[in-house]
Amino acid sequence: DSGVTQTPKHLITATGQRVTLRCSPRSGDLSVYWYQQSLDQGLQFLIQYYNGEERAKGNILERFSAQQFPDLHSELNLSSLELGDSALYFCASSAPGTGVTGELFFGEGSRLTVL
Amino acid sequence: AQTVTQSQPEMSVQEAETVTLSCTYDTSENNYYLFWYKQPPSRQMILVIRQEAYKQQNATENRFSVNFQKAAKSFSLKISDSQLGDTAMYFCAFMAYNTDKLIFGTGTRLQVFP
16 A cells, blocks of 8 residues: 555546546655556656645646645546546655655556546 | 657566566666556556666665666666566656656566466
């Protein structure tokens, strides 16, 4: 158990809909990262938040948005869903000063299926 | 921009044998970390081993070891005494110091046969 909690674990929805994925980082971790893993692909970095502020952005679509709340949990919002958005979405967290260890701790992922 | 390349989409090995997974990367940074993550069928991402670029000594974790060649930008993973539980996708990843951004390769699917 990494200590990172993601909900829901599975989600099935239709094209054009909007969903929200939730992540609770490990206790004490300030950074939250979101990654997308399409079928049999590597993980693509979407976005990172540090203590409530956006810190780094990857190839995140304009239809997607995220935020980190004062209690440090994060939400990833996916709107106007398309079939190609079907993927496993991972959240990861890291402790302050990650530059010391470089380690990210991953949740179990949220599997999104768009029909 | 940094890139990570894993040129072996699939590998197989017999139980108790040794297998090596390849990874190359491209960066202009001098200080960085390299990682191997394991993703079993459960889909959980599990850190296998970590290497800091400034360390010349290759990292080792039990049956897992790396061959880090900084000049060649190569970072291979050796699994000794392979076990059935090693069956998984293996991802090589790169992180430059002070960026906190982990960049993954496309993965190698490893199958361990009895």
